[in-house]
Amino acid sequence: MSRQVAPVPIQRVIAAHLQLTILNGPLDQAKFRENGREYYERWVHTYPYPCDAVRPWIPSQHETIIDKMQDELERLDSMHCAWYIVALDNRLHLATLRPGPLRILDIGYGTGIWAVEMKKRYPDSKIIALDIGNDHPTVDVDGRPVDYGVDFLPGVDFMQDVLDLEEGSFDFIHAGMLHSSVEALETGKTLSAGLLVSGQAEFVELDWTPRCDHASSPGSSEVSQWWRAMQIASTSLGKPLDYPADIEAIIQRAGCTVVNHRVINVHTAEDIIDLDSEDPQNWITRWYRYFMFVPTFKTVKGMSMVLLTRQLGWSPEDVAALAVRVNYQLNHTLSPYYHDL
Numbered sequence: 001m002s003r004q005v006a007p008v009p010i011q012r013v014i015a016a017h018l019q020l021t022i023l024n025g026p027l028d029q030a031k032f033r034e035n036g037r038e039y040y041e042r043w044v045h046t047y048p049y050p051c052d053a054v055r056p057w058i059p060s061q062h063e064t065i066i067d068k069m070q071d072e073l074e075r076l077d078s079m080h081c082a083w084y085i086v087a088l089d090n091r092l093h094l095a096t097l098r099p100g101p102l103r104i105l106d107i108g109y110g111t112g113i114w115a116v117e118m119k120k121r122y123p124d125s126k127i128i129a130l131d132i133g134n135d136h137p138t139v140d141v142d143g144r145p146v147d148y149g150v151d152f153l154p155g156v157d158f159m160q161d162v163l164d165l166e167e168g169s170f171d172f173i174h175a176g177m178l179h180s181s182v183e184a185l186e187t188g189k190t191l192s193a194g195l196l197v198s199g200q201a202e203f204v205e206l207d208w209t210p211r212c213d214h215a216s217s218p219g220s221s222e223v224s225q226w227w228r229a230m231q232i233a234s235t236s237l238g239k240p241l242d243y244p245a246d247i248e249a250i251i252q253r254a255g256c257t258v259v260n261h262r263v264i265n266v267h268t269a270e271d272i273i274d275l276d277s278e279d280p281q282n283w284i285t286r287w288y289r290y291f292m293f294v295p296t297f298k299t300v301k302g303m304s305m306v307l308l309t310r311q312l313g314w315s316p317e318d319v320a321a322l323a324v325r326v327n328y329q330l331n332h333t334l335s336p337y338y339h340d341l
């Protein structure tokens, strides 16, 4: 998509971010622990999903190592590989960017992997990345401080903090896996505030709706029940997980023109006729299955716990039990479900 309004300087945008970051201070990154996972204290209503990194907890007598380990950051990096390396064929974006140094904004940077990779590919460009969290890389594998050349702005909520922005000068705005980010970006006015007149924005989102083309699609399946509960819970929180059906209208209301809307099917099971197939579709599925079903990632349970316990009053045990059954169905060799990316 591209924007159709007048360009303006970015300095005020950055100043606003920096000021907010300083004012908020390190306490805003405080995490709390609930039902075995960690969440950002200040932002659990904005982002009701885990934000823990692996740590060497010693399991108690009744726990296994698997119970104690969850690495949300590695899970996010695996998703990055699934989408950008495999599904998008080693492209970090589909938009054609103009040559020359660019100003690029990554909204909701997560581990920072997209922003760091972009800096490698566009070394002369200014890459700014913001997130409510602060999980961007600050040290290398040997623990030495490292500077990837990206301006990371932690502790920034694009829904609120960026609301003050009236104008901007980014050539490219990217948002990946923010869950309903497009709708939220429109609400937050980040889109029309941030882009240059010739600028473009790109969203990479997995629509978590479990789709099924088979006539046998069991409306009463555990997967359907889970998704229905997630829809109700996330909507009641004001953060619907549903991918908006009128996505293009939303983008146009934000003052942009839709240039390209590409949908890639992400199947939950591989093509069992040709399991060894190197078909890209199979590769996408392999990566999907990795970040979904590696036991330490606890993806379904992690996605569901806060939403279903806090919004619908479920017990943690019921959420955990449903997650096991959902995993069983989605992880089945013959699972008929797919998602749209």
Ligand SMILES: C[S@@+](CC[C@H](N)C(=O)[O-])C[C@H]1O[C@@H](n2cnc3c(N)ncnc32)[C@H](O)[C@@H]1O
Binding pocket: 046, 047, 076, 077, 079, 080, 107, 108, 109, 110, 111, 130, 131, 132, 133, 156, 157, 158, 159, 175, 176, 177, 178
């Ligand atoms: C699922 S992660 C995806 C991270 C990264 N974009 C990726 O694709 O790997 C979503 C990220 O968005 C951030 N986020 C969610 N809502 C936000 C908001 N309102 N403002 C800033 N960051 C937000 C979360 O902290 C989290 O790091």
